Amino acid sequence: MTPPVDIFELRLPNSQIQYFGISRERKIIPSHAAGGSSFAQSGGDSLGASRIIPMQSAEFNQALDSAFDGHPSTFRFTAFSAERQTPFELHLIPSRAADGDHITAVLIDRSDETEVAAGLRARISTLDLISQVVKAFSETRNLTDILRIILLGVSAGSGLGFNRGFILLANESRSHLWGCLATGPSTPEEAGAIWQDMAQRALSLEQILRLYRSNPARDNDIHVNRLVASLKIPLSDASNFIVRAVNDGHSIITVPEMIDSPGSRELIARFGTDSIAVVPLFSRENLQGVLLADNLITRKPICSADIDVLEIFAKYASDAIENSRLYGKLEQQVCRLKEANEKIVQSRENLIKAEKLSSVAKIALDVAHEIRNPLTIIGGYANSHIRKLPADDASFKVLEVICRQSARIEHALDRFSSVVQLSERKEGRFSLPNLIRETINMLCAGGNCEYPSLLIEPGAEWDMVFVDQGLFHQALIAIVRKASQMASDISDLRMRLARDGHRGIIFIDGPDNWPEFAEQFYRMLRDSRGDLKNQDMAVALEILQHYGGGIGLAPDSDNVMRVYMELPLCREEA
Amino acid sequence: MKSILIVDDEEEIRSLYESELGDEGYSTHAVSSGEEALHFIDANPEIDLVILDIKMGLLDGLQVLERLRSRRADLPVILNSAYSTYKSDFKSWLADAYLVKSPNLSELKNSVKELLRLEPAGRESR
Numbered sequence: 001m002t003p004p005v006d007i008f009e010l011r012l013p014n015s016q017i018q019y020f021g022i023s024r025e026r027k028i029i030p031s032h033a034a035g036g037s038s039f040a041q042s043g044g045d046s047l048g049a050s051r052i053i054p055m056q057s058a059e060f061n062q063a064l065d066s067a068f069d070g071h072p073s074t075f076r077f078t079a080f081s082a083e084r085q086t087p088f089e090l091h092l093i094p095s096r097a098a099d100g101d102h103i104t105a106v107l108i109d110r111s112d113e114t115e116v117a118a119g120l121r122a123r124i125s126t127l128d129l130i131s132q133v134v135k136a137f138s139e140t141r142n143l144t145d146i147l148r149i150i151l152l153g154v155s156a157g158s159g160l161g162f163n164r165g166f167i168l169l170a171n172e173s174r175s176h177l178w179g180c181l182a183t184g185p186s187t188p189e190e191a192g193a194i195w196q197d198m199a200q201r202a203l204s205l206e207q208i209l210r211l212y213r214s215n216p217a218r219d220n221d222i223h224v225n226r227l228v229a230s231l232k233i234p235l236s237d238a239s240n241f242i243v244r245a246v247n248d249g250h251s252i253i254t255v256p257e258m259i260d261s262p263g264s265r266e267l268i269a270r271f272g273t274d275s276i277a278v279v280p281l282f283s284r285e286n287l288q289g290v291l292l293a294d295n296l297i298t299r300k301p302i303c304s305a306d307i308d309v310l311e312i313f314a315k316y317a318s319d320a321i322e323n324s325r326l327y328g329k330l331e332q333q334v335c336r337l338k339e340a341n342e343k344i345v346q347s348r349e350n351l352i353k354a355e356k357l358s359s360v361a362k363i364a365l366d367v368a369h370e371i372r373n374p375l376t377i378i379g380g381y382a383n384s385h386i387r388k389l390p391a392d393d394a395s396f397k398v399l400e401v402i403c404r405q406s407a408r409i410e411h412a413l414d415r416f417s418s419v420v421q422l423s424e425r426k427e428g429r430f431s432l433p434n435l436i437r438e439t440i441n442m443l444c445a446g447g448n449c450e451y452p453s454l455l456i457e458p459g460a461e462w463d464m465v466f467v468d469q470g471l472f473h474q475a476l477i478a479i480v481r482k483a484s485q486m487a488s489d490i491s492d493l494r495m496r497l498a499r500d501g502h503r504g505i506i507f508i509d510g511p512d513n514w515p516e517f518a519e520q521f522y523r524m525l526r527d528s529r530g531d532l533k534n535q536d537m538a539v540a541l542e543i544l545q546h547y548g549g550g551i552g553l554a555p556d557s558d559n560v561m562r563v564y565m566e567l568p569l570c571r572e573e574a
Numbered sequence: 575m576k577s578i579l580i581v582d583d584e585e586e587i588r589s590l591y592e593s594e595l596g597d598e599g600y601s602t603h604a605v606s607s608g609e610e611a612l613h614f615i616d617a618n619p620e621i622d623l624v625i626l627d628i629k630m631g632l633l634d635g636l637q638v639l640e641r642l643r644s645r646r647a648d649l650p651v652i653l654n655s656a657y658s659t660y661k662s663d664f665k666s667w668l669a670d671a672y673l674v675k676s677p678n679l680s681e682l683k684n685s686v687k688e689l690l691r692l693e694p695a696g697r698e699s700r
Binding site: 365369370372373375376377378379380381382383384403406407410414442470471473474477478481 | 587590593594597629656657659663664665667668675679
């Protein structure tokens, strides 16, 4: 009868398999003796089955008894030698032979499968790391935290296993890459200390991250961070290997042939290794930066599989960086909106307060004015009579008291009025030429006086300014009136409106036979502050400056100095 | 003798000013409204100066001032009001002086004296 082990031989002809018999006395019976023909083909007892099967173990004996009882069983064990540990699987199959004094055993060397499993475990570990990293990304919007997570993922013991990691971020205008953050040791001694520490503590990525957060200024990363902080790479420098990787949109592992420019050579010298993994960080086709990783300490070669994993990792990292940047911008906008909203609320509150106050103040002012009329009458008559009485007159002292008290009330009214005086403004957009014409008409109301000449230059006819109409009139009346007093006749004045970019300029020119007019007039305007005689000028200047304008002295096209007033024009008209 | 027109809707103010300015040697006339003032000036071109209240009946002092300027641009006008707020109204700038009413009439008298002393062409404003 053909033993069933032939099935294994057919299915796995090249695998490390032996089959043989085992007697009830626990003796190995070669295959041919057990009735098979293929045992020799697979190498006989080449693995030394009798030596490696732990026949004394309870598990083995239990499995063997079970097989002799007619139940197939499997027994797994590991054989130890000086060099290695080898996993085996022993299948015990009940014999179909008539005597039934041995069973068929199939011994399989599972070393290959263990290596595959180790590979799988590594993959699972990588996936687990990526999962941890993605989870960590989702829990923060802080860019520094995100960069730290990326670097830990790249370099920490439970991470991708690179010795060092560096992140360079692209600036807003995408003109440069700036070194931002790095992690990793700079010397084997430092590495030994860190890795031993990490191994002893067996920290997860999350735990390491927490450690960094609690102590961001870790001494270990000082050198690499100094190095990365010194990096500023113009993205226009196509000779740089990092820029080339960015421009091509592909990751690279640097090799000496790539280091073909002085800039690249200098960079490599600073890194201390010519084998660097360069992974561009793109999110939705937007360049975020570059991730660099190397094995400066262990000198372990970087392979394409490392790059594959780094790229997967970089994809999540890029999205996290972009999200963080967008979130930062959003936060700024929210902050600005919040501030604007607070200002609106504050303005509204102020307006309500002002309206309330202005109502109260208006009533109070009306009352004050109502008091002033009778006060003028009482005090005025008292003052009038007291001057006509001799000091010894019986009424003199009484009138004196009335005069004194009237003066006291008047003083109080003056103070009160100055505090609550209302200044109602009617601001808006007005035509600058019209404002000037109105002012001239007011100055020369009724046409009984001469007008100053006015020239509106082409292009300035439709200029608009944002002012209080009344205040503008007040300012220009004061200035023109003062100019006309200096010129002795208003008709000697010439006014000209021109446009200079976003500003409306009103030139005021004096009599032809007075070349120094402009300079004297300007000095008078300029020095009006603090000069009681020229308070009107000071107010006029304040009004102009309040609306972003002013006065000046400049040579006109004919090189003659002229005084000018200027006001900013409304944007859409400028 | 210089002739002054007093325009005020308060009778006691008119009396007081007439009495005080009369004592100063001026010829005084008084009316109680803006309309009356304009009629009076039209009828009496010899008036040398006007003391003009602002807050009055239908035609207020600033409107009267505007019309006066079109009739007699050279006629000195002193705006005299219980309100100081009209100072910020650019129309009040057409006056030669703006005085807030006061029991002490010396400032008013000084302004009158000053304005009447000056020839119209060289008159200082305000």
